[in-house]
Amino acid sequence: MTRLRFEVLARDDRTAARRGRVTLPRGTVDTPAFMPVGTAGSVKAMTPEELAGMNTQILLANTYHLYLRPGHELIGRLGGLNRFMHWDGPILTDSGGFQAFSLGDLSDVTDAGVVFKSHLDGTKHTFTPEKVVEIQVALGSDIAMVLDDCVSYPADEQRVVESVRRTTAWAARCLKARGERRIALFAIAQGGTLARLRLESAATLTGLPFDGFAIGGLSVGEPKPEMWAMTEVTVPLLPEEKPRYLMGVGTPVDLLEGIERGIDMFDCVLPSRTARNGLLFTSRGKLVIKHARYQRDDRPLDESCSCYTCRNYSRAYLRHLYQAREILASRLNTWHNLHFYQHLMARARQAIVFGRFVEFKRDFCETFHAGLQ
């Protein structure tokens, strides 16, 4: 029974970057891949066809949100999340742990699991390793994530030690709970910003037969150099033949930094959330659409972009929509930002294949930091 197959198709000579392909029951995913976030069973403002049209191959959905509303049992009864949200491709679900920690009113974390209160109605719920696997199975994910014990930044060593120990124990319980079912399961390496504990977490988890490995607990407020240092500490311990996923990252430049360090998968709400707030990514950096300078600007957001928004609408119109709080503003802005991300990933994959990833990254960053004209 194949849950997940991973092939490395090309490696960069000068960095740890690699171009690969993940094969899952519902389709293949070219890596390095960016996964748009469909929090509550919808990538906000977008249809699945629009996402597929910009070469999105896998979506991330949040177990915490779907568990609370409309409920994993309901989704399961209706044929699973794919059918529910009309998305044919692979879906990765997180374990819900991170949101239980960050959104839920946390009342108790013990070796048994996480007790939290819903941010929606204050009701009390428990996530155990077994429970989050059950939820993700009901949702019908292609890739499930283990429940992990997240620590905030900064955290004292004692707490990080506990997090690493507990995360390993929970990961093993998730693996057992998954059993023979045809759903890939990724472990999540923790360890805060302590190299010793990062090494310990990765070393222990990779001793278990997971289908892939994620680096968690980063992008939670620590300085960027610490984030990359922890990534660099962890990646060499992760098996070559399995996909590596850096959770919750990041900006366009972060994606290239991660790829350079051997990361295969990313997810982040950044491009979609900032789009709704009027912050657009362009090849020449960030553009804040509400600025008066765009009032009469007849140019597209990014003259080198071929997305639906850039092909058909001016900055002046997009500014107007944003100022008038039109729903179409969220749509067109999200469309552009997600397209920008997917196009960036496609170019990165191509650059790796052609042995010029270093040059591609350098050129991209140079133009990106040059700023808008």
Add this chain to the structure above:
Amino acid sequence: MTRLRFEVLARDDRTAARRGRVTLPRGTVDTPAFMPVGTAGSVKAMTPEELAGMNTQILLANTYHLYLRPGHELIGRLGGLNRFMHWDGPILTDSGGFQAFSLGDLSDVTDAGVVFKSHLDGTKHTFTPEKVVEIQVALGSDIAMVLDDCVSYPADEQRVVESVRRTTAWAARCLKARGERRIALFAIAQGGTLARLRLESAATLTGLPFDGFAIGGLSVGEPKPEMWAMTEVTVPLLPEEKPRYLMGVGTPVDLLEGIERGIDMFDCVLPSRTARNGLLFTSRGKLVIKHARYQRDDRPLDESCSCYTCRNYSRAYLRHLYQAREILASRLNTWHNLHFYQHLMARARQAIVFGRFVEFKRDFCETFHAGLQ
């Protein structure tokens, strides 16, 4: 110079219904036609391609809103409203009068024009007949509407007499201001709910060479029988060879009632506004998507509907999106309601051609009032 050509292609034997075609600089419009409302240069939540895909042939845009934000001069400088909002087809703009009366803080209405304060920032503005023509010319509309003196319901006779007199005078001034420019101009018949004044308004206005005639001042709170009585009084006075437009109407059944009385064009925010509020129109009447009965309902909104929403999403998913306040809820709901309206109009046109409009209307209303299963 042809601004507008109107042909009657078929007439119903038993009612005043007619199937026609309006030819405008930017395209043709099959009538009876429903015009979705793109208040601020966007039919809320929809792209122009989506509207065209459901056979929308003409949009209505609000002069009042566009004049205040982003400004007609800006839109004119950027090549007109069509280019600004990426809509290739015909556009009808209202005169702004109705919104100035209903949204603006009205400070003065004299024979000179309307003085009002912006609902956005309280600034003082004046709409004169000449000004609203100038604005609509700058927007680049295919069909402009005259400034009319709207009365609220109920209104005393004295006020209605004044409104009719002023509306005629303003209409003549609009015609003069339009001059030789290639933009069709429709007059608006007023008269409140007084048959004598409705007759007077229609008789006077039709003496002037307008390209079409609208019935205004209805659907403002008066009982439905009064609305239809006023329509029946007015229509016979309007020229056979020009399009007739009933402003701000209405429900699906209202459209058929209007068509039966010889109306060719309609506009209304109802299908799009109610969609955003979770009220959907189906062949079996209204459906309130938030109701708990739809929580596990795997059926489409309307099993006889072929819109994008009904082809791909269940009531259960649409309920979830609505409860979670997802932007996609507004999109999918609006898509369905507007498609429902356009499909209704297409069927009505066909029924007229095949001489069975009466049966079509009877069957539609019977099913519509039967309610949901």
